[in-house]
Amino acid sequence: MTDMPDTTLTPDPSHVAEGHPSSDDAAGYYTPGTPLTDTKAPGGPIADRWQTRKFEARLVNPANRRKLDVIIVGTGLAGASAAATMGEAGYNVKSFCYQDSPRRAHSIAAQGGINAAKNYKEDGDSAHRLFYDTVKGGDYRSRESNVYRLAEVSVNIIDQCVAQGVPFAREYGGLLDNRSFGGVQVSRTFYARGQTGQQLLIGAYQALERQVAAGTVETFTRHEMLELIVVDDGDGPRARGIIVRDMVTGEIETHLADVVVLASGGYGNVFFLSTNAMGCNVTAAWRAHRKGAYMANPCYTQIHPTCIPVTGSHQSKLTLMSESLRNDGRIWVPKKKEDCDKDPRSIAEEDRDYFLERIYPSFGNLVPRDIASRAAKYMCDEGRGVGPEVDGVRRGVYLDFQDAIARLGKEGVEEKYDNLLDMYERITGENPYEVPMRIYPAVHYVMGGLWVDYDLQSTIPGLFVTGEANFSDHGANRLGASALMQGLADGYFVLPHTIRDYLADAPFEKIPEDHPAVVEAKQAVTERIEHFLTVNGTRSVDSYHRELGNIMWEYCGMERTEDGLKKAIDLIRSLKDDFYRNVKVLGTADSLNQSLEKAGRVADFFELGELMCIDALNRRESCGGHFRAESQTEDGEALRHDDQFAYVAAWEFAGEKPVLHKEELTYTAIEMKQRSYK
């Protein structure tokens, strides 16, 4: 989205104070816990905090580093960059991924670009402005010190990637090109056509492979982490290793280390259908959660408005169409229900409802992702959706390029959107130059994740979390092109500095493989696998996953209500019981067994889904991607309640009744405001 005027309004006090009973919707579903007060962020002016922390973080003598073992789970931008950098520094790194090569991590699929406050366009950008945009975009639900640091190191990322040979788009003069993206007024997005994630990941992957050759990093592909090892030998618990399954031989392996880093990505696949890759999962994070790592804001989900709609019950995933299409395409549905199954070209101009332009005259088709998504849902709920009926409803709206073709010519449109429109045609079999495209929102990204402090350390000492797997930087909504930035910032420039403070006390005492904590973790994994293989029920893992996804999408998707969420929790609990009693997983434990892999992931999605609903139930306000129907303005816009909910909800695992720890959010460098896009 380009050139959005800044229409942030000062909050209208009547809105902020009104309309919310101070009821505790989630009462009975959780136990209140102690607040989280120490985030380890240094004090002082926000612009100096990172320098202070880097200086104060203790150093590790280079000669000692090779004696220190570091486990990194994940080879996406967050994991590969960390593994390469830690390897270069001389640590002994083990890197894990479930794909057959580190290069295939889901980061590869990111299209649009990566933000950095380089201010190459001299359009007034700065670290402070990027910080401001990110906090505002996140609807004032992120931790300001972390966001400032992200903005600050963003410039180094571009230097690093260029030096690695990442072929960013360039201008004729040979300098880097930028585009504007995601509802901001400056051009700060660096890109490599529609394949930015691919190019950045290949840069990080090559740096990682270079360290493999140098002997500092060892890679374990087709290895899935199934348990975290936490050892308490008197000086408190520490993360000391992981249990993994070799996905080819089925062997259950123990890997021990001085520190464990999770860079295992996001959990959008809890919805079954999402734009995530098939294997994206929550298992690594969830296993850590069960061992004591708090899960923060799990209900914050980003739903992207421009994806290709579902075509039938066979659908396995959804494909994103870059939101840049909204710059020139116009979104509409028929005014009359009777027109919904007609050829769109035969529907007269006056019978079309360009609903975003109608409801949001100043932003029109360029309103932020959450607003565009919800509006499309309402149109379809009203029965004015288009495309094939799936389960009795048409879930699609038109994205029409006819006006753009008239204005720019077919070539003009081709030049700007060539590969996207081709991809659309390949998937749908329809030519978007002739027939309007059909789009519908889909789950795309999760802002929630494991809670981390300023050092990116979780509530388990020695367990660090980076990238989409942590919760830290995007608040309740992420701006476009900021996930790639965060992954690389965490891995190249933040973690390597903060982790050394922890490692300054290492090496820790060697753990024998027969240590009770190791034996117990390993046994838990084997028993779980054994269970899945012996239930011998009647339903496939996928069928359960699909049903769970439907529940999540229906009740914990674009719009959430108290009743709906309570219903969802009941449905999930009974489906989960049925899953454990009636799932059917064929094959053996000691071979490549994809159903078995999926069974473990779906089991964890059940527990996560339940927590997401509890989190959403507790948060009786609307903010960013989280929309509670009970908390809206008179004209249907999201309404925050800063007086009650300006906190991070960090959940401690405790079976069915999790414990809620609140981290108050205070802003010293920015003022909280209510969004408006009318």
Add this chain to the structure above:
Amino acid sequence: MKLTLNIWRQTDANDAGAMHTYQVDDVSPDMSFLEMLDVLNEDLNAKDEEPIAFDSDCREGICGMCSLMINGEPHGPEVTTTCQLHMRSFKDGDTITIEPWRASAFPVLKDLCVDRSAFDRIIQAGGYISVNTGSAPEAHSVPVPRDDAMRAFNVATCIGCGACVAACPNGSASLFMGAKITHLGELPQGQPERDSRVTNMVAQHDHEGFGGCTNIGECAAACPKEIPLDVISQLNKDLRTAIKHGH
């Protein structure tokens, strides 16, 4: 539509493997090829037959994980990846043969999954630019002519799928390797290691058991990302120069 599928089944690397025949009814033209296999797998599971193992992850044509030989063609009849192939490319009543990539450097792990870790080892041998984190100069200190950057980008889009190897009668990975050599060789940052890169990568390639290139061109025809054959000429040119320089 209704289809007959002849699919390679193999329990593990040591098993001899064999073709099996399956029927699928009710295939919609809107399904992707892999969704059609998902449906078959659901069906097999219901009948207590172990589902067919095949690789995929992004299902968007970008991660390079999917890898099926469809009617003798890597990724099937269209210029795209297996996961982006849709059933509308087939007709009711068709018989489709599905096999794993066949190449001695890509051993079969199970059914349709193969081991492509040899590609990672070729990259380890030199497919990178040596620059430690934090030591990079300011990005604008070295302008790169737009055309060079574009050429580098075009070949950097290789997804490492291995279709080129599967298509080649010699089982050569020259197209994959040439794409990397050309990507890094087009950029000023890639110059210092240009000679060692090509010699080390080629040595690793041969060591892994990939065959030599005899200019047949099947690789480029099969490549879902349309990596052009001339990256192999570039590879050979770079190799000659490196040898001349004493590498």
